Amino acid sequence: MPSQLEHAMENTMFTFPKFAGDKNYLTKEDLQQLMEKEVPGYMENQKDPMAINPIVKNLEECRDGKVSFEGYLSLITGLTNGCNKYYATR
Structure with missing residues (x-):
């Protein structure tokens, strides 16, 4: 049976x-x-609803406006890290 982490990865x-x-x-x-x-x-x-824009801009700079799977993973990792920091300080 897959673990929670395996489900998250999937x-x-x-x-x-x-x-x-x-x-x-x-x-x-x-x-x-x-x-x-x-x-x-x-x-x-x-x-700040525009907070995602700098992240998207950084991802786009490498791929002419195209975000690859690797860039998508970087985004998800960054969001997860941000959420972790938010909840860790509460």
Whole structure:
């Protein structure tokens, strides 16, 4: 039986193609939809709704506006780290 972490990894892996489709990368619009649908609580609780923009810009600089699976993983890792820091200080 898969562990919680294995389920989380599986969900992370299957979420990317759900928004990237056959093109194997996310556009800024794809990424915005992903954030709104998959992490709505994070987006709603942001004090600065534009906080995601610098992250997206950094991801885009390497790929001409295309976010690869590796870039997506970096984003998820960064968001997870930010959430951990938020809850660790509460």
